[in-house]
Amino acid sequence: MTVRVDTLPRHRLIVLAAVMVGFGMILSWQLVRWQVIERDRFIDIVQNRPTGGEQVPGRRGRVFDRRGNPLAVDTIKYQITATPHWIKHPATIAARLAPLLDLSPEELTAKLSGDAPWVLLRRQVSRDVGETIKQWDIYGLHLTPWPKRGYPEGTLAAHLLGFVAEEQLGFYGVEGYYTQLLAPPDLSKAGENELLASLPFDLDEITKQGAPDLVLTVDRIIQHIAEEELDAAIGQHQASGGTVIIMDPRSGAILALASRPVYDPEHYSQAASAELWADPAVTGVYEPGSIFKIVTVAAALDAGAIDREQIFEDEGLIEVGGRRLYNWDRQAHGRVTITEAMALSLNTVMAQISTDLGAHHFYAYLQRFGFGRQTGIDLAAESEGQLRLPADAAWHESDLGTNAFGQGLTVTPLQMACAVAAVANRGTMMTPHVLKEITSGDQTWPRRPTVARQVISPQTAEELTEILIKAAEEGAPKSVVPGYTVAGKSGTAQIPIPGGYDPQRTIASFVGFAPARDPQFLILVKVDWPRDTQWGAAVAAPVFRNIAQRLFVMMNIPPDGQ
Incomplete structure (x- = not known):
């Protein structure tokens, strides 16, 4: 019997073995190429891939106003990179990418076409551009989603917010002060922020879930009102700029902070000058002029050096330290009370008060009111102003007279607002702040109002409030809102130049609070270099009135006696 042997499986085995040998030879060749022939090139590619600073950061913490409206959030852009070794027809691709x-x-x-293993073409392009390039599906082009700080309200509150640079570092305002708290957790944070360390929070606990969000005391609607009225005044009086601060004197909470000229924080590099980045409300210093008389009278009343019924003899001229000081109108007004002197804004009476009080007590009160040092607000780049003291070599005896009416010393608008807010708050100065609370996940850490110090007694504050009511009604009637009692003072500050003061330019200002005997808000208005008229009572007082009128309605504040 003959047995037939099927040879087909043997042939299949031979073919399969041949294929496997072939794959083995190809794999061996690739290993030899990767590990021997092109080893240096592939090591170079790996070693030169971006690391550290080119790592895609996580989400930066968001910033909201007190009502939950977003003020600063991350938007998605695309980073465009390429591996030149993998690009075919570079000139053709370049022509498509260029526009x-x-x-x-x-x-x-x-x-x-270069030899670099990796090149950056554009760090940030819009989502639309990125999606278009992504659809081309070009081998060797890489698109990486990249966070870009966005500001949904545009330039609204730009100075207060600050901006974020490409390196995810915040500068100025909230972004600068809280940059380490807002920064994505995957970014290295060099050093410790002493300012953040002073906050009454466990920052490790807050950040363990990632970058937290900040809710500010600022109200988007009030901020809009402040900016709209400031812009109107600047346009009407052809001024170069200005500042408006609105705060709650009872807590120190900043409700709005507006300055002009302004820049777009999302496109900060396109600002006309880097000087625009700094916030004039906390960084800019100026000689405050007559609104500083509030501090002089507060010191004298609190020290018992004067009383409200005291009569002063105004001769229109007083000499202090060998320097002759005059009233703004160069007139003598005869026998006046302190209330009348404030309404008439008499320089000579203020100089008489400061010299009678004496340098020691006068400057002690100025320091107690916070001049010559930072207020402690949680905004980056705050200035201290300049206050010369009798122990300083630059101090002159005449400073005791000129400082009494706001010349020869410099302050920030915020320092001036905080000083008058202390009067409104029965003599208690609160630390100004813009942070309302920190949120992370479902947890919230509120920031409590902080008392800075008691600067004058409640009785002194009440007496001074009555004086300021008359100063507003008689000295700056354009500040008054019908149906409401306003307490405040106008000022017209001269601008120092080498050898004296500018004969043309001034700073017009008004600071006040309302309702006077139960203050719900304080407003400081500062208008720089108005061209048509220089007086604070004519330029800044109407801005206060316009803002106050709108706040009374918005905050549901009833008229006096209702």
Whole structure:
């Protein structure tokens, strides 16, 4: 019997073995190429891939106003990079990319044809541009989602917010002060922020879930009102700029902080000058002029050096330290009370008060009111102002007279607002702040109002409030809102220049609070270099009135006696 042997499986085995040997030879060749022939090139690619600073950061903490409206959030942009070794037809691809990346075809061709293992073409392009390039599906082009700080309200509260640079570092305002708290947790944070360390929070606990969000005391609607009225005044009086601060004197909470000229924080590099980045409300210093008389009278009343019924003899001229000081109108007003002297804004009476009080007591009160040092607000780049003391070599005896009416010393608008807020708050100065609370996940850490110090007694504050009611009604009637009692003072500050003061330019201001005997808000208005009229009572007082009228309605504050 003959047995037939089927040879087909043997042939299949031979073919399969041949294929496997072939794959083995190919794999061996690739290993030899990768590990021997092109070893240095692949090591170079790996070692030169971006690390550290080019790592895509996580989400930066968001910033909201007190009502939950977003003021600063991350938006998604695309980073465009390339691996030149993998790019075919670099000139053709460069021609397609050039109009989208706003680069020349020649520059792109050079980058795509180079020997570098990795090149950055554009750090940030819009989502639309990124999606368009992504659809092309070009081998060797890489698109990485990249966070870009966005400001939904545009320039609203720009100075208060600050901005975030490409390196995810915040500068100025809230972004600068709280940059380490807002920064994504995957970014290294160099050093410790002493300012953050002073906050009454466990920052490790807050940040363990990632970058927290901040809710501010600022109200988007009030901020809009402040900016709208400031812009109107600047346009009407052809001024160069200005500042408005609105705060709650009872807590120190900042409700609005507006300054002009302004810049767009999302496009900060396009600002006309880097000087625009700094907030004039906390960084800019100026000689405050007559609104500083509030502090002089507060010191004298509290020290018992004067009383409300005391009569002063105004001769229109007083000499202090060998320097002759005059009233703004160069007139003598005869026998006046302190209330009348404030309404008439008499320089000579203020100089008489400060000299009678004496340098020791006068400057002790100025320091107690916070001049010559930072207020402690949680905004970056705060200035201290300049207050010369009798122990300083630069101090002159005449400073005791000129400082009494706001010349020869410099303050920030915020320092001036805080000083008058202390009067409104029965003599208690609160630390100004813009942070309302920190949120992370479902947890919230509120910031409590903080008492800075008692600067004058409640009785002194009440007496001074009555004086300021008359000063507003008689000295700056354009500040008054019908149906409401306003307490405040106008000022017209001269601008120092070498050898004296500018004969043309002034700073017009008004600071006041309302309702006077139960203050719900304080407003400081400062208008720089108005061209048509220089007086604070004519320029700044109406701005106070316009803002106050709108706040009474918005905050549901009833008229007096209701």
